[in-house]
Amino acid sequence: MPWLTYRPEMSDNTDSLWVGSMPAAYEEHLVPALFRPFAQDLAARVAREAPERILELAAGTGVLTRELATAIPGASVTATDLNPAMVAEGSLRAPGAKWQQADATTLPFGEAEFDLVTCQFGVMFFPDRPAAFGEARRMLSEGGRFVFNTWAPVAAHGFAAAVVEVLDELLEGGSPPFITAVPHGYSDEQTIRGDLAKGGFGEVKIEPVRLKGSSPGARNLALGFALGTPLRVDLEATGDPEEMADRIAAGLEARLGPGAISADMDALVVTAST
Numbered sequence: 001m002p003w004l005t006y007r008p009e010m011s012d013n014t015d016s017l018w019v020g021s022m023p024a025a026y027e028e029h030l031v032p033a034l035f036r037p038f039a040q041d042l043a044a045r046v047a048r049e050a051p052e053r054i055l056e057l058a059a060g061t062g063v064l065t066r067e068l069a070t071a072i073p074g075a076s077v078t079a080t081d082l083n084p085a086m087v088a089e090g091s092l093r094a095p096g097a098k099w100q101q102a103d104a105t106t107l108p109f110g111e112a113e114f115d116l117v118t119c120q121f122g123v124m125f126f127p128d129r130p131a132a133f134g135e136a137r138r139m140l141s142e143g144g145r146f147v148f149n150t151w152a153p154v155a156a157h158g159f160a161a162a163v164v165e166v167l168d169e170l171l172e173g174g175s176p177p178f179i180t181a182v183p184h185g186y187s188d189e190q191t192i193r194g195d196l197a198k199g200g201f202g203e204v205k206i207e208p209v210r211l212k213g214s215s216p217g218a219r220n221l222a223l224g225f226a227l228g229t230p231l232r233v234d235l236e237a238t239g240d241p242e243e244m245a246d247r248i249a250a251g252l253e254a255r256l257g258p259g260a261i262s263a264d265m266d267a268l269v270v271t272a273s274t
Helices: 008-012 022-048 063-071 084-093 129-139 158-170 189-198 218-227 231-236 241-256
Strands: 053-057 076-081 098-101 114-120 140-151 204-215 261-273
Touching: 022 063, 022 084, 022 114, 022 140, 022 204, 022 218, 022 261, 053 063, 053 129, 063 076, 063 084, 063 114, 076 084, 084 098, 114 129, 129 140, 129 189, 158 204, 158 218, 158 241, 158 261, 189 204, 189 261, 204 218, 218 231, 218 241, 231 241, 241 261
Parallel strands: 053 076, 053 114, 076 098, 114 140
Antiparallel strands: 140 261, 204 261
């Protein structure tokens, strides 16, 4: 069957691909393994800033939102995401926050309404990062901070690199470039600093962070990538994405082992000051 490849222009509309059951699969299979460790790390960093009013961009299903509520129980958190399916899922899982659908490049809030803006692995999906960073800057009160993280290159992520290797073997033409080009495609420090400068930020601190991810097994991880990310669009073009997940799981098990699996994951944490 024909292979629907990821196209670069899809990065401008990736958000429209998060539909149906994808947010639930993302939350069940990927959040515990990939995202919760970094959400805990990021929430602890945000807590050190002692903000009272927090704006979260690209909040997804609310993994960081929930950690913020634990780390800073007295803070007011406004969680936003462009995708309605993510907002619906997140508002159920983190009801203590104020949830609102919003485009990060044209935020529906007044100037200086927040002490801190944060984003967990979302900036890579913004089609115009300098514009989104400019909006984050506009949101911040004097002395405010913009704190976010972004993945390091895919080779430095044990789980994602293994998935790409397996897809390279399974699919004619190799793995679709989505994983490498989008979630793992924004790690050049000079580019990040330049985009933040265009958005109006001055001082920028970038810190590498390595954390370990854990999953109950290769199939859980395969289901997460196959059903809970935009890769599902490509896999559905080959037939049954769950059947493809079984094949991915077999390849992952051969690389990472049977039973519970773990891997190192590298990211960058960025703190930008007004």
